[in-house]
Amino acid sequence: DVKVTQSSRYLVKRTGEKVFLECVQDMDHENMFWYRQDPGLGLRLIYFSYDVKMKEKGDIPEGYSVSREKKERFSLILESASTNQTSMYLCASRLQGAIYGYTFGSGTRLTVV
Amino acid sequence: QQQVKQSPQSLIVQKGGIPIINCAYENTAFDYFPWYQQFPGKGPALLIAIRPDVSEKKEGRFTISFNKSAKQFSLHIMDSQPGDSATYFCAASIVGYQKVTFGIGTKLQVIP
Numbered sequence: 001d002v003k004v005t006q007s008s009r010y011l012v013k014r015t016g017e018k019v020f021l022e023c024v025q026d027m028d029h030e031n032m033f034w035y036r037q038d039p040g041l042g043l044r045l046i047y048f049s050y051d052v053k054m055k056e057k058g059d060i061p062e063g064y065s066v067s068r069e070k071k072e073r074f075s076l077i078l079e080s081a082s083t084n085q086t087s088m089y090l091c092a093s094r095l096q097g098a099i100y101g102y103t104f105g106s107g108t109r110l111t112v113v
Numbered sequence: 114q115q116q117v118k119q120s121p122q123s124l125i126v127q128k129g130g131i132p133i134i135n136c137a138y139e140n141t142a143f144d145y146f147p148w149y150q151q152f153p154g155k156g157p158a159l160l161i162a163i164r165p166d167v168s169e170k171k172e173g174r175f176t177i178s179f180n181k182s183a184k185q186f187s188l189h190i191m192d193s194q195p196g197d198s199a200t201y202f203c204a205a206s207i208v209g210y211q212k213v214t215f216g217i218g219t220k221l222q223v224i225p
Contacts, residue, residue, distance in 0.1 A: 004156070031211050033211075035215075040122065040217060041217060042119070042202065042215050042216055042217035042218045043157070043202065043215040043218075044215075045212060045213075048211055048212065050211055056211075058212070090156055090157070092156070094211070096211075097209060099145060099208055100147075100159065100162070101147045101149070101159040101162060101204070101213070102157075102159070102213065104149075104156030104157050104158065105156050106154065106155055106156050107154075107155075107156050
């Protein structure tokens with residue numbers, strides 16, 4: 001069964017910390033995505049990557065950066081965590097050009113205190 | 114700018130009822146409309162999807178109705194069960210492009 005694995009299920013960090021969220025997929029997918037999910041706002045795209053070392057900003061990239069050094073791994077970085085970044089973060093992947101939808105990970109619930 | 118508008122945000126139905134979730138889109142270039150189902154503690158999973166060349170698609174108890182001229186589509190769940198209680202997201206994308214635009218989600222509760 002295909003899998004997208006997010007390294008942490010729950011994470012608590014302090015304001016100002018640098019935070020790394022890790023995502024690994026085993027499907028050889030070219031495309032990977034980071035979303036945040038908030039009640040009443042749905043899923044909002046932060047960044048996506050269409051290939052190794054390639055990245056593009058999504059709809060809400062401010063305060064975030066990403067890294068994709070290997071095809072299977074896509075990292076989301078919060079340069080200086082703030083309380084308004086408390087959220088559920090979802091990673092997803094998809095085969096380049098595929099008509100079908102994403103495969104999502106189970107999410108990382110990040111709390112910034 | 115919300116390109117895919119979803120309603121209602123929450124819905125409670127009795128077992129056996131037919132919940133209906135509605136979505137409307139603005140970008141006429143969208144040509145792929147998936148629905149995702151998310152259970153608590155899990156990531157969303159693809160449930161059913163439709164292309165605009167058909168007006169209806171059924172998979173089991175789940176049906177998508179699509180109205181291209183009105184730029185609207187909806188999800189119907191026939192004979193709903195408590196196990197259908199989840200959050201449902203509609204989405205839209207352009208085939209060949211990476212981005213998918215999601216609605217805000219509908220939290221469905223099916224009570225016995």
